[in-house]
Amino acid sequence: MSLLKVSNLGKSFGGVRAVDGITFDINPGELLALIGPNGAGKSTTFNMVNGQLRADTGSIKLDGHELVGQPPRKIWALGVGRTFQIAETFASFTVAENVQMALLSADSKLLSTWRRAADYKRDEALALLDKVGMVAQADRPCSDLAYGDVKRVELAIAVANRPKLLLMDEPTAGMAPKERNDLMALTKQLVIKENMAVLFTEHSMDVVFAYADRMIVLARGRLIAEGGPEDIRNHPKVQEVYFGTGKTFEKKAEAEEAS
Template sequence: MSLLKVSGLGKSFGGVKAVDGIDFEIAAGELLALIGPNGAGKSTTFNMVNGQLRANAGSIRFDGHELVGLRPRQIWRLGVGRTFQIAETFASLTVVENVQMALLSADRKLFSMWRRAGDYRRADALALLEQVGMAGQADRPCSVLAYGDVKRVELAIAMANQPKLLLMDEPTAGMAPGERNELMALTKRLVVERGMAVLFTEHSMDVVFAHSDRVIVLARGRLIAEGTPLQIRDHPKVQEVYFGTGKTFEKAAKKEAA
């Protein structure tokens, strides 16, 4: 059964169709990669699911709710989390305080002044950090962390609302190959343990082929292919869109991993 079902989704900017009638679904416990060359419509699709952009056409059904027309905050409260291409944390706060702030927001107490954030659900915050391997650095300021560790903290923050669906925008951008695969292996483990779904955009084909369950491919706003990583890697239309008639995904992935 689908947790997220996108049907006939479209978005135009003036006379340009950035997304042109695409359909796809995600089930609970599934990690779905959304890929495509620059200008394919990935970010537009992603931002429509998140509510940052409103679709001109189509439907986005999530867990029985229509998302088209809802604001990002409303969608978040329904159980859709998000991480960003550039990790967003409060650098002046400690690791655990960042997660506590997310818990305050999830509990709708972010603007309540009756309790200090440092006292709020610390045990729950530490439990989330334990899941992402950051409990040992809980009391360090985020400003001194390595970038890969900041991305782990951001993941813990995104989990504070107990999302059923997690949207990850270029989750491994700026990371070394080893860090990329560690983060996505961690994400895959959380998907299995929590039974949630993940939709992620990604340029690193080694990450896509190693960690996704399925892949959908956009080009010029249209969905041109959908399937397992193996099916997508060998798909002639996808090869043509990305590389013309020369280079292959296998060669590109080996180059990235080098």
């Protein structure tokens, strides 16, 4: 049974139809990549699932719960986590305190002015950091970390709420090829271990083809293709939309690896 079911989703801005009646689903334990050229409607779709934008038409159901019309906080409470293109952490807090703040939020508790995050569920925070390979740096301020490590901390923060579905917006943006692969391999491990689903947008085709179980491809707000990596790699419409006639994803991936 599908965890997330998106049906006939649509959104307009003025006279522009940014998303035009798309339908897709995601299963537990699956990484689904949402890809397409600039202006395809990826961000609009992503933000409707997250509740930042309200759909004009259609339905978004998580485990049977309708998400359309729900605020982001309620959607988060129903089991949807999120990471962002630019990692968001409290730079002056330690790595552990950042995760402890997420645990406080997950437990719907307010941090009193006299109470530090360091006093709350430290063992649980350390266990989450261990999952992402950051437990040894638990007491360092986030401001001291390399960017790839900040992204790992952000991942620990995102899963503190034990989400059923994790939304990842350009998770490897700004990262070197090795960092990209390390982060996505780690994400894949968490997906399998926690039976969590991931919907992610990504411009790096090497990441998409290496780690996505399935892909959905948008162009001008419409879904033009859906399938596994090989189906998408060889889809003539997708190649035409992305690269023009005669070009291939292999050439794109090779260029990215060389950069």
